[in-house]
Amino acid sequence: MGKSDAILWNKLITGDKIAFDKIYYRYISVLYNYGRRFTRNKELVDDCIQELFTNLWVKRNNLGSTNSIKPYLLVSLKRRILRQLSIERKSVSFDQLNDFRLEYSVEKRIIEEDRQAISVSRMNQNLAKLTPKQREVIHLKFYEQLSYVEIAQVMQVEVKAIYKLMARAINSLRADFITMAMFIICRL
Amino acid sequence: MKIFDDDDTKMSQDEELFNKLVQDESFILWVYNGESKQWLEWISNNPDKNDVCESAKRMILSMKFKSETLPNDRIEYIKNNIEDNIIIREDQSSSSRSQWSSWVRRAAAVLLIVSVTSVIFFILYNSLTTTSTLSIQNIEKSTHKGQKLNMNLPDGTKITLNSRSKISYNLPFKNNERIVILEGEAFFNVVKDSLRPFKVISGEVITTVLGTSFNIKNIAGEGVEVSLVSGRIAVENERSESVILKPGEMAISGRTGKIELSDFDYFEMISWKDGVLVFNNANLSEIVEKLEGWYGVSIKISGRVEEDFHYTAKYEDHTLSEILQGIAFVKDLQYSIEGDVVEINFKPIK
Numbered sequence: 268m269g270k271s272d273a274i275l276w277n278k279l280i281t282g283d284k285i286a287f288d289k290i291y292y293r294y295i296s297v298l299y300n301y302g303r304r305f306t307r308n309k310e311l312v313d314d315c316i317q318e319l320f321t322n323l324w325v326k327r328n329n330l331g332s333t334n335s336i337k338p339y340l341l342v343s344l345k346r347r348i349l350r351q352l353s354i355e356r357k358s359v360s361f362d363q364l365n366d367f368r369l370e371y372s373v374e375k376r377i378i379e380e381d382r383q384a385i386s387v388s389r390m391n392q393n394l395a396k397l398t399p400k401q402r403e404v405i406h407l408k409f410y411e412q413l414s415y416v417e418i419a420q421v422m423q424v425e426v427k428a429i430y431k432l433m434a435r436a437i438n439s440l441r442a443d444f445i446t447m448a449m450f451i452i453c454r455l
Numbered sequence: 456m457k458i459f460d461d462d463d464t465k466m467s468q469d470e471e472l473f474n475k476l477v478q479d480e481s482f483i484l485w486v487y488n489g490e491s492k493q494w495l496e497w498i499s500n501n502p503d504k505n506d507v508c509e510s511a512k513r514m515i516l517s518m519k520f521k522s523e524t525l526p527n528d529r530i531e532y533i534k535n536n537i538e539d540n541i542i543i544r545e546d547q548s549s550s551s552r553s554q555w556s557s558w559v560r561r562a563a564a565v566l567l568i569v570s571v572t573s574v575i576f577f578i579l580y581n582s583l584t585t586t587s588t589l590s591i592q593n594i595e596k597s598t599h600k601g602q603k604l605n606m607n608l609p610d611g612t613k614i615t616l617n618s619r620s621k622i623s624y625n626l627p628f629k630n631n632e633r634i635v636i637l638e639g640e641a642f643f644n645v646v647k648d649s650l651r652p653f654k655v656i657s658g659e660v661i662t663t664v665l666g667t668s669f670n671i672k673n674i675a676g677e678g679v680e681v682s683l684v685s686g687r688i689a690v691e692n693e694r695s696e697s698v699i700l701k702p703g704e705m706a707i708s709g710r711t712g713k714i715e716l717s718d719f720d721y722f723e724m725i726s727w728k729d730g731v732l733v734f735n736n737a738n739l740s741e742i743v744e745k746l747e748g749w750y751g752v753s754i755k756i757s758g759r760v761e762e763d764f765h766y767t768a769k770y771e772d773h774t775l776s777e778i779l780q781g782i783a784f785v786k787d788l789q790y791s792i793e794g795d796v797v798e799i800n801f802k803p804i805k
Contacts, residue, residue, distance in 0.1 A: 291534060291537070292530070295525065295533070295534075296524065296525055296530075300522045300523060300524075303523050313533055316533055317540060318540075321537050321541055321544060325545065371517065371521070372519050372521040372522075405518065406520065408483070408518075409483075409515065410518065412483075415480065433478050434474060434478060437474050437477050437478060437514075440514070441470065441473060441477075441514070444513055444514035444517065445470075445473065445510050
């Protein structure tokens with residue numbers, strides 16, 4: 268991110284096809300993975316990604332400059348997916364559609380084997396109790412490792428609101444990790 | 456460190472600290488990358504907070520989520536679709552010239568001058584020479600039994616011509632179309648060119664391409680099979696019926712005169728171009744036809760062939776006699792090879 272993103276983006280704007288390809292291969296997996304969290308429909312995600320990149324190239328002259336490409340692509344994909352979903356389900360608001368599917372894939376060394384099944388399913392239940400927006404913040408912060416400013420850009424709200432969503436999410440999940448830590452300390 | 460306000464519930468000091476740590480951008484980065492004197496110092500100055508700090512670290516490190524990886528062929532497939540969409544969209548918008556940036560217009564002007572000059576030169580040149588049909592050159596390439604041919608067209612398109620096949624085309628390509636005529640079988644790897652579609656005429660079937668790789672098999676009397684490996688193509692027959700193929704699909708234009716779609720097996724259909732000979736539950740006449748084409752021999756069959764004769768095998772760089780030995784291993788037969796004549800004798804079934 269930062270400088271190299273800005274250079275790549277500028278090359279794209281001036282019509283450098285190699286830069287376009289680089290952006291595609293760098294972000295395709297991230298985008299697909301993010302898109303699938305909103306819907307189980309793989310084809311819909313594929314189509315939206317295709318539209319996104321087609322437009323990125325065809326309308327490159329209208330792009331502004333940026334020094335971080337990822338949030339720009341994420342928000343653009345999200346908008347397309349939610350728009351498609353709202354057409355499909357004839358639903359009124361984006362917020363109602365915004366399901367965000369998130370489940371832990373916890374490694375064995377973090378949770379001991381015999382307890383793994385129980386605790387992971389309990390942890391996932393707690394994760395499911397969060398609001399979709401809280402799950403999205405968690406995903407963007409820890410999985411995509413975006414900054415709070417970038418998350419605000421993707422979620423189209425003020426940074427302050429992101430801090431709040433994050434605080435509430437961590438507050439709800441905290442118990443899982445404090446007891447887990449104690450459990451592991453006991454085993455030692 | 457940033458102070459986060461949390462108005463939800465009353466928390467213990469430790470819980471509050473835990474929340475702050477997990478949310479703190481510099482702490483998170485330190486957990487991921489481990490390079491920060493600031494946090495090392497903080498921990499050594501606050502030994503009583505070590506447990507809380509460990510829990511916070513654990514939470515951050517546990518924030519791994521199930522994700523779905525996109526297989527490589529899907530990534531390429533989506534990319535190809537994007538390329539095709541771009542071609543179509545740019546085609547549509549190229550009529551509105553106002554969008555062109557000035558340097559494109561200048562480049563086009565230069566090109567125009569160059570081409571006008573060369574046309575004038577060409578006309579002059581032609582008028583000076585006696586023949587006036589010089590402008591079009593017909594090129595024809597063909598293969599005999601046992602031969603394969605790799606060729607490149609001037610646009611960069613690669614064609615592998617299978618044995619007993621013929622390809623012909625006129626150069627330069629006219630009317631903004633790249634047209635080739637195929638008899639027999641060939642594998643095409645077409646270079647993308649949005650302004651000049653690539654067309655293959657094979658028997659009653661026309662295949663139109665944007666940029667892609669595919670196989671066409673056109674054996675006289677047996678119809679035409681077009682198998683698509685990547686990209687997208689349209690297949691049209693004499694009656695102007697047409698289908699659009701996706702990778703992995705094959706269009707068959709048989710005796711019914713209709714185009715039928717089916718899946719195909721890559722090894723069976725395409726691997727010939729890489730020198731791999733495949734029999735996939737093949738009957739005797741399929742085997743004979745393939746061996747004759749592959750090794751440039753003629754095969755004579757005698758004896759009584761079992762009614763339900765089928766054979767499956769894959770050969771890479773084998774001699775004809777090795778293959779015949781292989782078949783003889785599972786089927787009751789004797790064979791002899793003399794020059795380019797092969798005799799296969801099936802033993803009577805007892």
